[in-house]
Amino acid sequence: MKSTRRHFFKTMATGAGTMLLGPSAKAMSSVEQFNGYPERVGMLVDLSLCIGCRRCEEACKRANQLPPVEAPLNDSSVFEHTRRTDAENYTVVNRFANPQPNQPAVYVKKQCMHCEEPACASACLVGALRKTKEGPVVYNPDICLGCRYCMIACPFYIPAYEYHNPTSPKVRKCTLCYERIKAGGMPACAEICPVEAITFGKRSDLIKLAQAQILNNPGEYQNHIYGLDEVGGTTWLYISKVPFAKLGFPTDVGTTPFPEYTRGFLSAVPVVFVVWPALLGGFHLFANNRQPAPAQEDGVTRNDEETEQ
Amino acid sequence: MNTHISQSIMSREWIQENLLLGKPARTYFRGLVTPLNVVAAIIICVGLPLIVSRYIFGLAAVTHASNNQPWGLFLSWGLFSGVPLASTGFIMAATVYLFGLRQYHPLLRPAVLTGFVGYFFAVVFLLVDLGRPWHLPYPMFVSFGTGSVMFLVAWHVALYLSTQFVEFCPAIFEWLGAERFRRWAVKVTIGATIFGVILSTLHQSALGALFLLAPAKLHPLWYSPYLPLLFFVSSIFGGLSMVIIESTLIRRFLPGRMDPANHRVLDGLTLGLGKGAALTMLTYFGLKLIALAHGNHWNLLNSGYGAWYLIELIGFVALPCFAFVLGVRRCRPEIVRFAAFWAVVGLVANRFTVSMFALNWQLPHREFVSLKEALVVATIFTIELLVYRWVVNRLPVHREHTRYKSARKRHLVQAPQPA
Ligand code: SF4
Numbered sequence: 001m002k003s004t005r006r007h008f009f010k011t012m013a014t015g016a017g018t019m020l021l022g023p024s025a026k027a028m029s030s031v032e033q034f035n036g037y038p039e040r041v042g043m044l045v046d047l048s049l050c051i052g053c054r055r056c057e058e059a060c061k062r063a064n065q066l067p068p069v070e071a072p073l074n075d076s077s078v079f080e081h082t083r084r085t086d087a088e089n090y091t092v093v094n095r096f097a098n099p100q101p102n103q104p105a106v107y108v109k110k111q112c113m114h115c116e117e118p119a120c121a122s123a124c125l126v127g128a129l130r131k132t133k134e135g136p137v138v139y140n141p142d143i144c145l146g147c148r149y150c151m152i153a154c155p156f157y158i159p160a161y162e163y164h165n166p167t168s169p170k171v172r173k174c175t176l177c178y179e180r181i182k183a184g185g186m187p188a189c190a191e192i193c194p195v196e197a198i199t200f201g202k203r204s205d206l207i208k209l210a211q212a213q214i215l216n217n218p219g220e221y222q223n224h225i226y227g228l229d230e231v232g233g234t235t236w237l238y239i240s241k242v243p244f245a246k247l248g249f250p251t252d253v254g255t256t257p258f259p260e261y262t263r264g265f266l267s268a269v270p271v272v273f274v275v276w277p278a279l280l281g282g283f284h285l286f287a288n289n290r291q292p293a294p295a296q297e298d299g300v301t302r303n304d305e306e307t308e309q
Numbered sequence: 310m311n312t313h314i315s316q317s318i319m320s321r322e323w324i325q326e327n328l329l330l331g332k333p334a335r336t337y338f339r340g341l342v343t344p345l346n347v348v349a350a351i352i353i354c355v356g357l358p359l360i361v362s363r364y365i366f367g368l369a370a371v372t373h374a375s376n377n378q379p380w381g382l383f384l385s386w387g388l389f390s391g392v393p394l395a396s397t398g399f400i401m402a403a404t405v406y407l408f409g410l411r412q413y414h415p416l417l418r419p420a421v422l423t424g425f426v427g428y429f430f431a432v433v434f435l436l437v438d439l440g441r442p443w444h445l446p447y448p449m450f451v452s453f454g455t456g457s458v459m460f461l462v463a464w465h466v467a468l469y470l471s472t473q474f475v476e477f478c479p480a481i482f483e484w485l486g487a488e489r490f491r492r493w494a495v496k497v498t499i500g501a502t503i504f505g506v507i508l509s510t511l512h513q514s515a516l517g518a519l520f521l522l523a524p525a526k527l528h529p530l531w532y533s534p535y536l537p538l539l540f541f542v543s544s545i546f547g548g549l550s551m552v553i554i555e556s557t558l559i560r561r562f563l564p565g566r567m568d569p570a571n572h573r574v575l576d577g578l579t580l581g582l583g584k585g586a587a588l589t590m591l592t593y594f595g596l597k598l599i600a601l602a603h604g605n606h607w608n609l610l611n612s613g614y615g616a617w618y619l620i621e622l623i624g625f626v627a628l629p630c631f632a633f634v635l636g637v638r639r640c641r642p643e644i645v646r647f648a649a650f651w652a653v654v655g656l657v658a659n660r661f662t663v664s665m666f667a668l669n670w671q672l673p674h675r676e677f678v679s680l681k682e683a684l685v686v687a688t689i690f691t692i693e694l695l696v697y698r699w700v701v702n703r704l705p706v707h708r709e710h711t712r713y714k715s716a717r718k719r720h721l722v723q724a725p726q727p728a
């Protein structure tokens with residue numbers, strides 16, 4: 001009990017201190033020097049293999065206790081509209097026309113990319129979203145406020161919100177089956193895929209695999225691994241024979257890790273706290289020096305004293 | 310003396326004098342039936358059930374519940390427009406106490422009240438918009454996302470709301486006749502003012518910095534590393550304009566609540582505020598140009614968004630700025646008042662653009678506002694106005710409390726001439 005209370009005060013003080021003086025030097029430098037955890041997992045998708053069977057959607061829903069898929073798996077009408085992830089669909093498969101004539105359409109599985117330095121986590125004011133050392137970006141609904149800033153920040157339009165839930169609404173997105181990974185398993189989608197379009201493994205191994213696949217099939221693949229550098233790197237990696245820009249992948253997200261974008265502003269916070277009081281106090285003394293009455297701090301106080309007499 | 314007053318606080322006379330505007334209860338309540346009040350009551354009767362439904366059925370009951378556009382009218386109006394327009398308090402406190410421009414003292418309390426009410430209702434909007442509003446204190450007490458700009462916004466809005474309450478305390482204690490507390494509250498004024506300016510500088514700019522995290526979503530014409538600075542500078546002329554508007558409205562609709570002496574100086578003060586607004590708007594205009602040049606997206610000006618950008622830049626920054634200059638030059642306070650309304654509309658347009666229209670500009674189908682959402686906003690805004698009027702009608706805001714009158718007068722006579 002005692003120690004929890006002490007812990008409480010300590011965290012309180014940390015919070016207040018950080019707020020007044022800005023993020024600690026440690027927190028800042030950890031952003032600067034982040035190279036990723038060496039053992040973290042990855043997922044590699046070869047888009048040329050995917051047949052659009054949507055079994056990953058179904059497996060995902062089962063693994064996460066979500067309501068079953070709305071349209072049966074053999075119903076191809078779902079592909080008529082491009083879908084996004086929502087509170088009941090952590091992953092969706094979309095179909096894109098192949099820009100090359102007489103080539104089969106391309107199916108693209110979409111889900112949280114589990115960024116190496118996630119925008120969503122750096123947006124969250126209570127740290128409800130967190131990058132684990134294993135790789136998945138996980139969410140703690142018990143502290144979330146539901147401000148939905150994470151949804152604004154995510155460059156891939158992934159997190160969704162339970163707008164219909166009045167009492168315990170949650171941010172919803174792919175968890176990369178964190179529990180299964182911790183237990184030594186693999187994500188449900190990678191396990192179910194009948195054509196092995198999704199490969200689960202160590203991210204560093206998957207990068208080599210992807211590079212080899214591109215090199216060994218000269219002229220077939222785009223010379224780009226999507227997710228290798230995008231937004232500073234993501235857990236999910238994609239290779240494709242069709243340009244990513246034609247497949248709904250955002251190509252304007254850059255390679256800068258998103259926390260960088262606000263770092264400059266946050267590091268200016270302590271400066272304001274140190275410089276402003278001196279500057280404003282100086283102004284105050286200067287401006288009030290011109291008052292006719294001598295050595296009084298504040299006109300109002302003085303006059304109040306006069307009232308008393 | 311204190312005990313004497315606190316004893317009488319709950320007495321019938323006290324209630325009649327201080328709550329019912331000195332009228333017998335029956336007359337007071339009959340007097341409430343005015344056309345404006347009836348309109349307000351209708352709006353509230355429509356809106357309150359909607360607000361209740363939001364807590365019973367979830368946010369989807371009143372908003373368009375979009376995953377692509379998760380922020381809607383509640384935040385664009387309540388937070389992103391509400392907070393810069395409530396910068397009145399810190400601006401006037403700095404003007405009077407820090408820069409020593411004592412002649413603006415008559416406008417200080419109304420400004421602090423506008424600021425306090427504005428922030429208070431920004432929090433009300435948050436309570437409607439947050440998925441789990443009961444978690445609102447979590448960033449202060451439970452879990453700290455220290456790398457988040459939103460964390461800074463949450464802390465600062467909370468701290469600044471308290472600071473403004475302290476700043477407004479003298480008026481409350483005068484009203485309650487609690488002299489000892491009043492003197493205590495007055496003593497911390499300078500400290501509270503400096504603290505308030507620091508907090509305001511940071512969270513006004515932080516509201517802009519929030520969007521730094523959406524580089525690929527916010528239209529390049531508005532996305533700029535200058536966003537924090539632009540938000541801060543525009544909050545200054547926003548606040549100055551709001552002081553002008555507030556005093557204009559009170560003089561027009563509640564003339565009896567304003568001291569005759571304040572009536573007389575108001576035109577002069579309005580011109581002075583107009584000068585300040587013109588200068589900050591000019592600065593803002595310059596910064597907007599720098600941001601545009603820095604972004605180097607001139608080609609985008611030749612598009613629908615570009616047209617809107619130019620309309621905003623010319624129609625809602627350059628022209629109202631020019632109107633301020635004109636009004637000040639010609640000594641025409643009514644032009645300055647007009648410019649103030651214009652500038653406020655421009656500021657709201659800018660915040661709506663950044664937080665709504667220009668965000669996710671690449672998505673094909675977007676829905677911005679649902680009717681119910683607009684009704685809820687209208688309801689809360691109506692309540693905000695009623696609260697403001699309630700306070701101005703009772704507390705010494707635009708007038709001196711009889712007991713402190715003589716002192717303040719002497720003070721006013723003393724103040725303006727620099728030695
Ligand atoms: S894809 Fe979006 S939700 Fe997933 S980790 Fe990256 S920023 Fe977060």
Ligand code: SF4
Pocket residue numbers: 123124125126127128129143144145146147148149150151171
């Ligand atoms: S909605 Fe929840 S998880 Fe997302 S940023 Fe807000 S508090 Fe964090």
